Amino acid sequence: MLGFFRIGLILISWGTVLFLPKKSFFKYLPVTLFSSIIILTEYLLGAPRNWWKAKGGIKTIANNGLTFTFGPYFIGCLWIFRLTYGRFWLYTLLNLILNYLLAYPLNTFFEKINLYKLNKIKPIHIFLLSLGYAFANYGFQLILDKNQPTEQKLHQTQKRT
Template identity: 45%
Template sequence: MIPNVIRIAQLIAPWFSIVFLPKKSFNQYLPVSLFASCLVIGMCALAAPFRWWEVKGGIRFKIFNDLTFIFGPFIVGTLWIFHFTFGNLKRFFIVNLIIDALFSFPVNYLFQRLNLYKLVKFKPTYIFLSFIGFSFIIYGFQLVNKRAFLK
């Protein structure tokens, strides 16, 4: 029961912050946020057959768990990170290093203690490295997207 309440709160709560995000930033960074979400969906799809992590309740709960994270704090966080850092590569990667480290280690530990999921064949370091790798990819995507938009 508690994990489902946390999942629903995790999905809904971040969207309250969007009212403070300028509409221009929302429109400008939504494509890269959706692209980043697709990368994480791909990682989550691979997690089941490779048993990277498990969620109590089977595949249905795993999908619910993954989607509440992706379409809650992940997509909204990506919007905010790009809003504050895009155009300054050094700041973008420093912020990503901090946020990814926080998620991969203390937040991941907390989520496992709250029984949201359990890492099986995936270590917190792998989460960190995956998300850092994604940050390189999505920054490049946004650069290409910005150039295409300007033409």
């Protein structure tokens, strides 16, 4: 049953990519990969520290981590940047809402269906960590944009050569 749930999360998440403009996908892919590495690192650090537990042990935790990271989290990050980037207040508001939903009602649901059980951390920690990641992601994207050559600079460089 949980295997179908995981597969469903991935298929539904990736199914929405069909509606994401190709340009947006590639523009926000680096920040999404950066963020996914951070989330996977959290899973690697959290499992041996007993932040959460799952029936089936480390294998189940790894499956859950990969499912959430490369399913809803990965695609959600792309969509959030596509819909809000450049409007920090909207980005912050949307992340506050989504991180709250993850930390409280969704976390409760995931615990009820025995996907995992929080052990040494609480929902408030999930909320605060997620919010911290969101701000780190926004800063990372700002750095990427600052170092990205504009079309005007590219055009001038091409004229010189």
